[in-house]
Amino acid sequence: MHKQPTNGENYYDYICIIDFEATCEEGNQPEFTHEIIEFPIVLLNTRTLEIEDTFQRYVKPEINPRLSEFCINLTGISQALVDKADDFPKVLQHAIEWMEQKELGSKYSYSILTDGSWDMSKFLNIQCRVNRLRYPSFAKKWINIRKAYGNFYKMPRSQTKLSSMLENLGMDYDGRPHSGLDDSKNIARIAIRMLQDGCELRVNERLHGGLLLSVSSSTPIEGAPAPQMPKLR
Structure with missing residues (x-):
């Protein structure tokens, strides 16, 4: 069930900022499969x-x-951290349970917000294929803050990197760049400033049939559904 936004000023009661970190190699090898190694959520x-709160x-x-070595140096995530971590389906279950505890999609309306399109359209999409999970319904629409920032402040795409x-x-970056949680907190700081400046942060991208699509600003507002663990493909 979708929780309809009741806050006319800001559209959603909460925004969940998500910035995944993924396995990577130097030089962006096209055949390399990126797997999520850090799953953060910042609740605004x-x-x-x-x-x-944060997850x-x-x-x-x-x-x-x-x-x-490139990935370790870039993200600050050690081999020991991932060796003792849970696999993705279990981490996704933890994230969903955390969102349920916050009553997102049931008592409160919310939207996902990301820094660009890749977190959902690429990293989460690939990860679900790797684990043979259906793509989660709650993550099918999101606010791409780069697009919202560029449109609101009339900035070119080259000026929309974090x-x-x-x-x-x-503002100065606070924390360690390419830490998923620190990146998410800094993205949240930008979102807060945009809301303070009168920006209407609305869903502007969605995934349909595996394809990335833009969402018109005239599309009726709808909060993301209550998160549920997706079934196996």
Whole structure:
């Protein structure tokens, strides 16, 4: 069941900022399968404009269980962290249970927000195929903050990287770059400023049949459904 937004000013009661970290190799090898190794969620209350809570779990990769030195240096995620982590289906279950505890999609309306399209359309999409899971219904629509930022502040695409957005708003990066949780917190800071400046953060992208599609700003507002564990394909 979809929880309809009741907050006319901000559209959603909460925004869930998600910025995955994934296995990677230097040089972006096209045949390399990226697997999620960090699953963070930052819960932003759109009424108080405060980060209310955070979720973070590391994930044990299956196809490439040994992290490259490049990946370790980039993300700060050690081999020991992923070796003792749960596999993705179990981590996804933990994330869903956490969202259920927050009554997202039942008592409160919410939307996912990401820094670009890749987190959902690529990383989560690939991960679900690897684990033979159906793509989660709650993650089929999201706010791409890069697109929203560019449209609201009239900035070119080259100025919508995380570091550029922070710099243009007079903010310094707080934490360790390419830590999924720290990235998510910094994206939340940008979202807070945009809401303060009067931006209407609305869903602007969706995944349909595996294809990435834009969502018109005139599309009726609808909160994401209550999260449920997807079934096997």
